[in-house]
Amino acid sequence: MTRTHPTIAEVARRAGVSPATVSRVLNGTARVSREKVRAVLQAIEELGYTPSPLAQSLAKGRSYAVGILLPDFGSPFYGPILEAITLELEATPFRPIAVPGHWSLVRELEALDFLRGHRVEAVVLLGTSLEESALKPLGVPVLAFGQALTGPQTWSLVLDNREAAHRATRYLLEKGHRHIAHISSHRGGADVRERLQGYRRAMREAGLAPRVVFGNLQEDGGYEATKELFARFPDTTAIFAANDQTAIGARLYLYEKGLRVPEDVSLVGFDDIPLAAYQIPPLTTVRQPAREIGHALAQALKALLEGEVPTLFPIPLQLVERYSVREVGT
Amino acid sequence: MTRTHPTIAEVARRAGVSPATVSRVLNGTARVSREKVRAVLQAIEELGYTPSPLAQSLAKGRSYAVGILLPDFGSPFYGPILEAITLELEATPFRPIAVPGHWSLVRELEALDFLRGHRVEAVVLLGTSLEESALKPLGVPVLAFGQALTGPQTWSLVLDNREAAHRATRYLLEKGHRHIAHISSHRGGADVRERLQGYRRAMREAGLAPRVVFGNLQEDGGYEATKELFARFPDTTAIFAANDQTAIGARLYLYEKGLRVPEDVSLVGFDDIPLAAYQIPPLTTVRQPAREIGHALAQALKALLEGEVPTLFPIPLQLVERYSVREVGT
């Protein structure tokens, strides 16, 4: 805050009008005579005046801020979603305050406190694992993605992870695989658990024993989990990973062990992060379209902020067939 | 902004003291008797009171906000740097306002206006391509990374991109490569241009003709640029890409054309994004350590905000040898 910021009073004085009039031309709150408008505009120009959002918020009684809670700014999945939301919000008077929860529940709660303190008018939750009760004190509408939250003033964009994971596993089954493993995680939101359930169901239906190991949803976790996987189940021919980063970590382990993809081991990811299509071989994965998700969320957000009830029609999850899966003889 | 937020006046009334006293216990501005402290604390607790940063900022005359301008929330390189800075700022009273410039100069200027409007107390520029003159109206200290800016109240964390690119190219030269291409970009900041210069110099010194094509610093641009590259120079045996994303795009093109890495074509990237180590084969690249960069920036920022002069000691750029380069016979 520099002392060099002119205030509305200075503009008023220079234009020979009252502060209220300046405010009026600024906000179009009421008609002002052409002459005064000109004078005000000119004064604003000359002074390089910009209204202080701080003061405006205080006076108007609203912050025009919306909180966006995501796990990590560096996430190749959530980063692009945040980008998409931000882009759409630019055309509105609302300004996003993005805060990372660093994959930790306490951090997420702190972040929520922070947002509450800043009087955000709505909150978007991306991939959190919050309890519904934690949202109570917020007192503002909440939009969740990655976990289905219910409750008053709470809406969720829920994609059918269970079904998609089931389909992905069946896909592997149909390609003739029998020894299919899943790399899940204890970290992450409900979506990750649902993928595990979808996998489990498909395996059960096929009369096969599930083989599940756990990572951290990051590349290193995928690598380690795969190491463990092959130590326990050396005959695994296909891996379905809970997300692309995990799949990419798995890929490296396979590479180092001389196991070819897809010749020796088939690999399926989840998310379709930008880099998935650029893996070697290009990764077959379940696509969660960041752009569309961001769009849907932003639309709902706008509705919410205008006091309307948002419509969150679900986005279909599609398996994108690339080249990391091969058909095997039964 | 909900009407349900208790104010300092309500706390005061409930505690049987004056608002000033509540403020004092809140900020430790002056000694308050033990009893009143207790009463105030209790009232705060019972009411679930949280001070409004808005009002505090207005009253104190400072925003405690710092602006962070980056190209894109989805960037695998800048995202992690933002994450690192944010993490370090959490222990301070300052709150980052991150805004994406979307790789466009006008957007960057708009973002600057936005930050100025919000009275940020300092600005961090990540990978922008702003003119020094654009910073003038900001009126707050600026910290730049990715382009060396000079001027009053302006500091830059400058890494020697030219030298690093020179070394990367020499590395390829020493491995026996002669037909070395560089994929640069017209997009991006000065650092990208400096890499081009470093490459050019190394080639010149070796008496070789440079072969340069341009992408957009994203994967798709790397792919296209490589296509163009091989159309024009089919005998290329090594590619030095201006960043990892470009290298990864190049990698896909090579894969599709049946050119093996590193057997047929060697590849070197720049940045060492998290996924670089997980490419197949793991990508040899010039490491720009996100964590350290974030740390250095955050430290300088703190110094700046306390009115000190920041010390921005340069961070060395190291070539990380992995497996995407092979030695060829001369």
Added chain:
DNA sequence: CTGTTAGCGCCTTCAC
């Protein structure tokens, strides 16, 4: 149409 008067929620003198 436009100026005056009150705040928004909080902090900071200034007296007591």
Added chain:
DNA sequence: GTGAAGGCGCTAACAG
């Protein structure tokens, strides 16, 4: 130690 005022920059009635 503590309360009463005044003000941060702006908007929103309220009178003309």
